[in-house]
Amino acid sequence: MTRFEPVLLANIEKPDSHTLKVYEAGGGYAALRKVLASMSPHDVRELVKASGLRGRGGAGFPTGLKWTFLPKDHPGPIYFCLNADESEPGTFNNRYLMEFDPHQVLEGLIISCFATRASTAYFYMRYEYPTAWQRVQQAVDECYGAGLLGKNILGSGYSLDIYLHRGAAAYICGEETGLIESIEGKRAWPRIKPPFPAVEGLFRKPTVVNNVETAACVAQILARGVDWFKSIGVPADPQNPRDAGSYGPKLYCLSGHINRPGCYEAPLGITVNALINEYGGGIRGGRKAKAAIPGGISMGLLTAGEFDCPLDFNGPGRYGCLGLGTAAVVVMDETVSMVDFLHNSCQFFAHESCGQCTPCREGTAWSLRLMERIKAGKGRWKDLDLLLEIGDNIGIIPGTTICGLADGAAWPLKNAIRKFRPELEEYIKRTNPQGYAETRAVPALQLLGIH
Amino acid sequence: MPIVIVDGKDVEIDGQERLNGIQAAARAGVEIPHYCWHPGLSVVASCRMCLVETGKKDAQSGKVTMMPKLVPACQTPATEGTVFVTDSAAVKNARAMVEEDLLLRHPVDCPICDKAGECSLQDYHFQHGREERRADIKPFHSRRRSLGDTVTLFVDRCVVCTRCVRFCREIAGTRELMVANRGAHEEIDVFPGFPLSNKLSGNVVDLCPVGALGDKDFLYRQRVWFMQSHDHVCAGCSTGCSIQVDENQDRIYRLKPRENLAVNQYWMCDDGRYGWKHVHDPRRLAQPLRRTRGRAEIADWTALPQELDQRLRSVGKLTMVLSPFLTVEEAFLAVKYARSVDLQARIIQGAVPEGTGDERFSSGFTIRSEKCPNRRGVAQIIRGICGEVQTWSDFLAAEPAAAGAIWIAGGYKTDWVDARQAEFLRTFPLLIVQDLFPNPLTECADYCLPAASFAEREGSYVNYNDRLQSFSWAIRPPAGVKTEARLFWQLLQREGMYRAESVRRELAEEFAYFSALSADLPADGIDLKSNRIAQQAADGTAVMGAIS
Numbered sequence: 001m002t003r004f005e006p007v008l009l010a011n012i013e014k015p016d017s018h019t020l021k022v023y024e025a026g027g028g029y030a031a032l033r034k035v036l037a038s039m040s041p042h043d044v045r046e047l048v049k050a051s052g053l054r055g056r057g058g059a060g061f062p063t064g065l066k067w068t069f070l071p072k073d074h075p076g077p078i079y080f081c082l083n084a085d086e087s088e089p090g091t092f093n094n095r096y097l098m099e100f101d102p103h104q105v106l107e108g109l110i111i112s113c114f115a116t117r118a119s120t121a122y123f124y125m126r127y128e129y130p131t132a133w134q135r136v137q138q139a140v141d142e143c144y145g146a147g148l149l150g151k152n153i154l155g156s157g158y159s160l161d162i163y164l165h166r167g168a169a170a171y172i173c174g175e176e177t178g179l180i181e182s183i184e185g186k187r188a189w190p191r192i193k194p195p196f197p198a199v200e201g202l203f204r205k206p207t208v209v210n211n212v213e214t215a216a217c218v219a220q221i222l223a224r225g226v227d228w229f230k231s232i233g234v235p236a237d238p239q240n241p242r243d244a245g246s247y248g249p250k251l252y253c254l255s256g257h258i259n260r261p262g263c264y265e266a267p268l269g270i271t272v273n274a275l276i277n278e279y280g281g282g283i284r285g286g287r288k289a290k291a292a293i294p295g296g297i298s299m300g301l302l303t304a305g306e307f308d309c310p311l312d313f314n315g316p317g318r319y320g321c322l323g324l325g326t327a328a329v330v331v332m333d334e335t336v337s338m339v340d341f342l343h344n345s346c347q348f349f350a351h352e353s354c355g356q357c358t359p360c361r362e363g364t365a366w367s368l369r370l371m372e373r374i375k376a377g378k379g380r381w382k383d384l385d386l387l388l389e390i391g392d393n394i395g396i397i398p399g400t401t402i403c404g405l406a407d408g409a410a411w412p413l414k415n416a417i418r419k420f421r422p423e424l425e426e427y428i429k430r431t432n433p434q435g436y437a438e439t440r441a442v443p444a445l446q447l448l449g450i451h
Numbered sequence: 452m453p454i455v456i457v458d459g460k461d462v463e464i465d466g467q468e469r470l471n472g473i474q475a476a477a478r479a480g481v482e483i484p485h486y487c488w489h490p491g492l493s494v495v496a497s498c499r500m501c502l503v504e505t506g507k508k509d510a511q512s513g514k515v516t517m518m519p520k521l522v523p524a525c526q527t528p529a530t531e532g533t534v535f536v537t538d539s540a541a542v543k544n545a546r547a548m549v550e551e552d553l554l555l556r557h558p559v560d561c562p563i564c565d566k567a568g569e570c571s572l573q574d575y576h577f578q579h580g581r582e583e584r585r586a587d588i589k590p591f592h593s594r595r596r597s598l599g600d601t602v603t604l605f606v607d608r609c610v611v612c613t614r615c616v617r618f619c620r621e622i623a624g625t626r627e628l629m630v631a632n633r634g635a636h637e638e639i640d641v642f643p644g645f646p647l648s649n650k651l652s653g654n655v656v657d658l659c660p661v662g663a664l665g666d667k668d669f670l671y672r673q674r675v676w677f678m679q680s681h682d683h684v685c686a687g688c689s690t691g692c693s694i695q696v697d698e699n700q701d702r703i704y705r706l707k708p709r710e711n712l713a714v715n716q717y718w719m720c721d722d723g724r725y726g727w728k729h730v731h732d733p734r735r736l737a738q739p740l741r742r743t744r745g746r747a748e749i750a751d752w753t754a755l756p757q758e759l760d761q762r763l764r765s766v767g768k769l770t771m772v773l774s775p776f777l778t779v780e781e782a783f784l785a786v787k788y789a790r791s792v793d794l795q796a797r798i799i800q801g802a803v804p805e806g807t808g809d810e811r812f813s814s815g816f817t818i819r820s821e822k823c824p825n826r827r828g829v830a831q832i833i834r835g836i837c838g839e840v841q842t843w844s845d846f847l848a849a850e851p852a853a854a855g856a857i858w859i860a861g862g863y864k865t866d867w868v869d870a871r872q873a874e875f876l877r878t879f880p881l882l883i884v885q886d887l888f889p890n891p892l893t894e895c896a897d898y899c900l901p902a903a904s905f906a907e908r909e910g911s912y913v914n915y916n917d918r919l920q921s922f923s924w925a926i927r928p929p930a931g932v933k934t935e936a937r938l939f940w941q942l943l944q945r946e947g948m949y950r951a952e953s954v955r956r957e958l959a960e961e962f963a964y965f966s967a968l969s970a971d972l973p974a975d976g977i978d979l980k981s982n983r984i985a986q987q988a989a990d991g992t993a994v995m996g997a998i999s
Binding site: 170187189192350351352353354355356357358359361362363364365366386393396397398399400401402 | 494495496497498499500502518520521522523526544545548549552553555556585586610611630632633634635636637
């Protein structure tokens with residue numbers, strides 16, 4: 001099988017790939033010039049809709065459709081937020097784009113703003129990306145200097161200002177309404193919906209929130225056309241009218257116990273096996289794989305036997321995972337203890353739960369306490385049932401929380417316990433031979449602390 | 452009229468009402484438990500206690516389509532065909548889960564918690580919680596810290612419903628409270644150096660569904676189940692907030708606001724809330740005194756009314772001063788009596804205590820500068836009988852001849868009369884003063900009668916906006932005190948006991964302004980503004996002026 005020729009990552013090997021000069025030398029901003037010269041916002045929206053582009057941030061919502069939710073003939077302002085708060089564990093594709101090809105992102109962002117008639121865009125970047133922050137700021141400055149941003153862009157009459165906003169390092173700011181609250185200067189507590197951001201978002205105005213990679217895809221769709229984009233990936237299932245298909249290239253973040261971790265571009269639908277073997281160079285040290293996270297820790301777990309799972313928007317769901325998520329594949333080899341994995345996962349979500357909804361605030365903290373106890377050798381089998389019950393009862397899927405963070409916390413619990421229960425039971429029995437089957441309440445351990 | 456279906460029962464609602472699931476279910480007699488939702492605050496839907504199943508009934512086919520997941524009732528509008536299911540297994544499980552979650556770190560110190568007995572966490576746990584505690588993890592400590600002069604925070608009892616935070620932002624507009632930290636470490640807090648110090652601060656204690664916020668004034672003073680609540684009206688200013696007086700054995704322990712959308716919504720100010728201390732002040736006048744040639748002696752209530760009556764009739768000429776703390780009924784009886792003694796009796800509107808201006812909050816809630824409850828009601832009685840109202844300052848400024856008797860009904864909790872005024876008033880041949888506290892006037896009155904406090908009165912107040920609210924007494928007056936209403940009732944030689952309701956019927960017959968009092972009054976009072984406008988139009992006053 002021949003390697004897929006990278007498109008989104010085509011520039012990153014070039015020297016000074018982050019500069020305007022290099023980007024334009026490779027044909028950059030041609031698409032934007034074409035759009036501004038010859039297309040209407042409506043044309044761009046229709047084109048993106050026809051391409052079947054789905055959001056790359058995690059939920060996979062069709063981008064063109066999201067844009068059409070904006071109220072028609074709104075007097076403005078309409079705001080555009082670019083979500084660069086890439087905090088999902090294992091994910092770094094936005095970072096690649098922002099550090100090595102910020103102009104591709106900006107071109108897509110400007111085209112997206114043009115299509116949605118937004119005249120102000122907020123580029124919300126997570127705190128932990130200082131290099132990306134510098135390079136994107138530099139790129140924005142270059143664009144202003146070259147007339148690609150500001151008043152009357154390239155003489156088209158279209159004006160756009162981009163503000164680079166640096167977050168303060170909270171996972172929840174990546175949730176779109178949490179991000180909006182954060183830009184407004186408030187606690188990033190996700191908002192209740194409706195109203196959806198497209199109707200009432202940032203500063204109570206219609207707002208679109210898109211991911212960095214989505215913007216890059218928009219730039220490529222405008223440069224290369226819909227047919228090119230639809231020729232890549234997995235077509236929609238004709239039997240399922242609700243399937244929007246998984247078209248286009250995708251940046252996969254491959255990490256964990258493999259020989260060549262990194263960010264790789266491949267068509268949507270590549271299997272975990274293919275990703276590990278063709279791109280990652282196999283499992284490190286010749287060991288056997290044990291499990292993999294299919295798309296960021298909140299998507300759950302695949303066992304080694306499930307590595308034939310195709311990584312498109314529908315694939316992981318068929319294997320009991322939450323979805324494709326950010327397509328960050330973290331591979332674990334046979335040396336990894338599922339207790340450690342689960343403890344780590346619980347610690348992350350207890351730390352990052354925004355604390356607004358009771359089931360998530362308390363459920364994530366409770367599951368961490370249970371995992372601490374299991375890890376410390378005081379666990380009981382019945383704790384696994386309780387963890388499973390917590391997992392089944394938090395999130396927007398059962399309806400008990402406002403945002404999806406709790407679903408992300410629930411899926412590793414559910415998957416790990418359902419798919420690796422014998423190992424977890426064995427660990428508990430081995431470390432707590434006297435009390436593993438105890439069903440009465442026992443005194444708890446002092447928590448070591450989440451912060 | 453839209454029909455909403457709650458647990459299979461059809462409930463008709465008004466299409467204009469914009470009810471949510473909790474309110475619609477209440478119409479059907481179904482209580483949906485909730486913490487974060489409050490009718491006076493914005494919806495955040497974060498406590499997740501009100502989770503229900505919902506769906507839509509198709510008008511044509513009658514087929515019900517349910518949503519596949521639970522939704523918070525507080526955030527779900529009740530419209531035509533909305534179906535709410537509040538008793539399914541999924542709903543019960545979700546409620547039990549939330550209760551279990553909230554009790555994970557709760558200290559469960561109900562025996563020493565002020566809220567016990569009126570605590571949502573307690574009540575809901577009994578109704579919706581699990582029988583067994585599965586969380587065998589260490590409970591947290593019970594930490595306490597002060598948020599300001601009025602409120603103390605029991606940190607670990609908090610369920611983070613954020614009602615108090617939203618109150619400070621949306622109603623008081625002062626934004627002192629916030630949520631600090633994240634996740635399970637969240638706490639309500641103030642910014643260092645910026646304590647909770649607005650004049651509506653006491654409301655956050657009422658809002659708190661659990662025992663996290665304690666009122667420093669009430670803390671550890673009384674268990675709530677020992678107290679009786681009486682509907683009343685605050686006498687602190689002319690807003691006239693609907694309140695409830697919580698007392699045990701004729702001792703007030705706290706005042707709380709009572710819902711009245713036409714007056715105070717759900718709130719009251721701290722001035723009013725803590726403004727009852729004078730009721731139990733030991734300095735309060737508690738015995739009627741007769742002063743002869745400078746020597747005061749305790750009079751006996753049994754014979755006193757007759758004695759007063761005889762003295763007044765022998766003097767013949769009478770000036771009656773009516774305090775704005777009197778109820779409408781008391782003012783009416785007083786005027787009736789005055790005119791029975793002297794057909795030409797002069798009726799004066801008593802001194803009106805004034806503050807330093809209205810205090811208005813961002814939600815529109817206003818503490819009025821007029822620090823008395825019933826200036827308008829008393830003025831209407833005087834106008835109805837005398838035609839025009841002479842005020843206290845007009846009366847003093849006119850320097851009238853000190854002839855005949857003067858009866859001054861006071862009932863003020865603050866200093867309202869100075870030595871110079873008292874010096875003038877004592878030149879009247881007969882000076883009768885009713886008041887709460889000793890002052891230059893009571894020191895020189897021929898008869899000094901102890902007055903009743905607001906909580907001991909029964910009757911009606913008319914607020915700044917012509918809204919009349921009636922109430923009955925909350926506590927009995929201390930021994931030795933006879934309420935004004937009873938005294939005048941007795942002086943008028945009426946049969947039996949004073950009953951405010953029968954006086955209101957008389958008022959309705961005699962005064963066009965009070966005509967609505969012929970019927971029973973709703974709990975939130977009645978608006979008499981149209982009567983005033985009609986009256987002023989009849990008087991030839993510009994109607995526009997009356998409206999403003």
